[in-house]
Amino acid sequence: MSPATLYDAINTLLFLRWGGSGRLRQALVDSLDVRPGQRVLELGCGTGQVTARLLAAGAEVCAVDRLDDMLAASRRRAPGATFVRGDVFEAEIGTNFDRVVLSFVLHSSESAGRLRLLRRAAAALGPGGSIGVLEWALPAGPLAGAAWRALLARLEPAPAGTQQILDGALGQEAARAGLRIASHRPLAGGRVQLLVLTPGAERAAADQQRPAAGAAVAPTGGTT
Numbered sequence: 480m481s482p483a484t485l486y487d488a489i490n491t492l493l494f495l496r497w498g499g500s501g502r503l504r505q506a507l508v509d510s511l512d513v514r515p516g517q518r519v520l521e522l523g524c525g526t527g528q529v530t531a532r533l534l535a536a537g538a539e540v541c542a543v544d545r546l547d548d549m550l551a552a553s554r555r556r557a558p559g560a561t562f563v564r565g566d567v568f569e570a571e572i573g574t575n576f577d578r579v580v581l582s583f584v585l586h587s588s589e590s591a592g593r594l595r596l597l598r599r600a601a602a603a604l605g606p607g608g609s610i611g612v613l614e615w616a617l618p619a620g621p622l623a624g625a626a627w628r629a630l631l632a633r634l635e636p637a638p639a640g641t642q643q644i645l646d647g648a649l650g651q652e653a654a655r656a657g658l659r660i661a662s663h664r665p666l667a668g669g670r671v672q673l674l675v676l677t678p679g680a681e682r683a684a685a686d687q688q689r690p691a692a693g694a695a696v697a698p699t700g701g702t703t
């Protein structure tokens with residue numbers, strides 16, 4: 480079984496009880512109020528579960544991932560997107576996006592990396608833009624919490640970042656990246672969190688000062 484197929488299978492099983500993993504991704508897209516023609520940057524697109532839903536909402540999507548197998552699955556699922564094979568920290572992604580999506584990607588890094596990625600996402604936004612984050616969370620109750628923590632410690636290839644996120648690291652990191660939490664809600668019985676982040680007051684004031692920027696930024700290098 481390829482890593483992409485395994486990824487989708489685990490996701491399906493993990494969230495079966497809460498209506499399936501697709502419901503989580505759809506909630507993310509809905510929370511961002513994506514409109515036809517908007518430009519969306521997706522960092523760490525994996526098998527394209529969010530990518531396809533962004534396209535269905537009418538967005539123009541630029542999706543980045545470093546793994547060929549994931550990109551191949553994503554391309555099959557969302558052929559209308561532009562794909563960039565590369566590192567989310569380094570890839571040429573351009574600016575002026577209406578939305579940036581980070582779906583189950585922040586936990587791959589520890590605090591310094593997450594902060595860097597949140598800042599990168601913020602810098603890629605155009606005026607009025609927002610960032611959607613889907614991440615692990617800890618359900619209420621000691622037994623449910625301990626069981627979920629133990630399961631993710633076994634499942635996740637990046638256990639340290641995952642445990643920090645379970646411990647609530649994201650709120651402070653978003654603030655340090657100059658982002659405001661516009662909304663934050665639990666999904667899947669508290670096992671997942673959905674955040675919408677917007678630039679804080681400083682960036683919003685700077686956006687008001689600058690003339691409207693030209694749109695379209697074609698990614699360069701590594702486009703597949």
Ligand SMILES: C[S@@+](CC[C@H](N)C(=O)[O-])C[C@H]1O[C@@H](n2cnc3c(N)ncnc32)[C@H](O)[C@@H]1O
Binds near residue numbers: 543546567587
């Ligand atoms: C857990 S999967 C999430 C995939 C998808 N966003 C979703 O919601 O199903 C994380 C994805 O991010 C990619 N990824 C993690 N760190 C990355 C990095 N530094 N550069 C590029 N891709 C990265 C992985 O290859 C993987 O496909």
